[in-house]
Amino acid sequence: MQVTETLSEGLKRELKIVVPAADLDSRLSARLEELKGQVRLNGFRPGKVPTAHLRRLYGKSAMAEIVQNILNETARKTLEERGERAAMQPSFALPEDEAEAGEVLDGKKDLSYTMTYEVLPSFELGDFAGIKIDRPIAEVTDEEVDAEVAKLARDSADFATKDGAAENGDRVTISYVGKIDGEPFEGGADENGQVTIGSGRFIPGFEDQLIGAKVGEERVLNVTFPENYGAKHLAGKAATFDVTVKDVAAPVAATVDDEWAKKFGLESLEKLRETMREQMQGQLGSATRTKIKRQLLDKLDELHSFELPPTMVEQEFENVWNQVTQDLQRSGRTFEDENTTEEAAKADYRKIAERRVRLGLVLSEIGEGAKIQVTDEELQRALVDRIRQFPGQEKEVYEFYRSNPEALASLRAPIFEEKVVDHVLGLADITDRTVSREELLKDEEEGQASA
Incomplete structure (x- = not known):
């Protein structure tokens, strides 16, 4: 097999690869020998079908399978030998001429094709240890719990x-x-x-x-x-x-007492108040987490600037843009209603896509350096949580994720990200600041609207 680099421009790579016909024919012969013991044809005893007959019947389909295996093997081995990591799955350009493709499948002609891919950029991590983080913290007050209990009494009257x-x-x-x-x-x-x-x-x-x-x-x-x-x-x-x-x-009007609390499966009013306080505090904790994570990502983004794989950016932009346009359609609004134009909005969301790709690569590099892993138990819990979102379709959803590596990776990615964020926060210089519940949630709403 001969590999020749035909393009090396930025992160883009293109290789011309030639696999000799003799190599293809050797692989085909080995595959047909395997088939001898597997196929059952009328007029032939098991294992006694002539190879020439098998070649006529199964030669092209077996060769197509061999070519696909060669593409996968070549991509993996070539990247290993070149010490490169592909940003996404390489693409292949095979012979388009029908006659030439037929000769390749018949084992009479060398297989010549191109492999195109983008490499992940090499970059130095910025000094993220000791990043300063302002952590707003709000505590649930007795008055807020009282108000929530009163609201529950009204809503359940x-x-x-x-x-x-x-x-x-x-x-x-x-x-x-x-x-x-x-x-x-x-x-x-x-x-x-x-x-x-x-x-x-x-x-x-x-x-x-x-x-x-x-x-x-x-x-x-x-x-x-x-x-x-x-x-x-x-x-x-x-x-x-x-x-x-x-x-x-x-x-x-409900009598707010222990008997009333039992309507909600709790033994006493005090236990109900405790449960509500925990839920409210959990909401505040999530808001705090979101705030400090945003600060952290902002600072990591400021620390890093490097070339991004164009295809990764384009794919991320398409994901973001599709979500934006779907949201506008559902709400019946236009870009003009949002005081912008489609062109300006695309420019803004492309910057968001670039930021996401850049931060994804930075977090991946940090996680790899810190040897952070997602355990099988963590992935299994995420899969179970996902399956629960589709009652009545549990088996189908499970099979989808089991047979789709990319879908399973989409469950692993947010777990990995949160673990890396926790790792960096553990090294950060965090200053706690007490704020009111209203201020914390108001800031959070404004942050989401801005995003």
């Missing part, structure tokens, strides 16, 4: 039918038919819809127009669907709802 008109906070049972331009629309009717006035769960203006309604009363409600409404055929359109009130029920 029982209702009792009452006489008189509906008020804010009441639950109204109605039958209704929605119409646009006087014609009923699909999904706009219900015989026993329940609306809690003030919950904000219906179209803006719908609940307010039920205030003062009584059992047996008929009303026509006038509303306008939001511009970003999920059903595109309704978004932004004016509609009417013909409503008949069937029941008005007022919330029954």
Whole structure:
């Protein structure tokens, strides 16, 4: 086999590879010998089928299999010998001429093809030990727990039918038919819809127009669907709802005590408060983690500048851009609504893609140097968590990941990233700063909006 470099430009490489016909024929002969003991043909005893006959029947398919194996072997061995790491799977350009390809498959002509790939860049890691990190910390107060318990009591309140008109906070049972331009629309009717006035769960203006309604009363409600409404055929359109009130029920104030707490599977009110505090503190902890991770990634990005594999950047950009455009379509918004243009947005998101690729390579280099590994147990837990997201399809999802190395790698990558981040944070100079819950979560919301 002869390997000749035809391109070395930046991170791009192209090699011309020639595999002699004699080598191909030798491999084919060995493969046909294997097939002798496997195939069953009428008129021949097992293992006694002439090789020439096998070559006529299976020669081309066996040679196609051999060529594929050669491509894989060549890629692996060539990269090892050259001391290079491919950024992505190499691509191959095989003979396009049908006659030439046929001669190769018949073992009569050398296999000549090109292998194109991009190498991972070599770079020096910046001095990340001792990076200064500001860690905002918020503690859940008793007053916040009290407020959350009170909210739970309101949200889980029982209702009792009452006489008189509906008020804010009441639950109204109605039958209704929605119409646009006087014609009923699909999904706009219900015989026993329940609306809690003030919950904000219906179209803006719908609940307010039920205030003062009584059992047996008929009303026509006038509303306008939001511009970003999920059903595109309704978004932004004016509609009417013909409503008949069937029941008005007022919330029954819950007695917040141990008995009430048992409704939620907890033995006492104190245990309920403890559980809620833990959940709220966990939320704050996640917000803190996100904040310091963003700081860390920002600083690592500042420390490193090197050439990036173009194909990796392009693939990452496509992933980001597809998500952006899908989000805009779902919300019914445009780039103009976001005070930008498609061209400007593409430029911004390409920078984000470059940052992601650069940080991915930096984190990988740090993790490799620190010998950080994702254990089989960690990967198995991630797989189980993923499978649980698809109830009823557990077997199919498991088989998909088991037979798809790239999909399995997508589960391993975030675990590896978090472990590397933990490693770097362990070396960082972290200063704790106490903030309020509102400040911590507000900052987090702003950070997500900015991202």
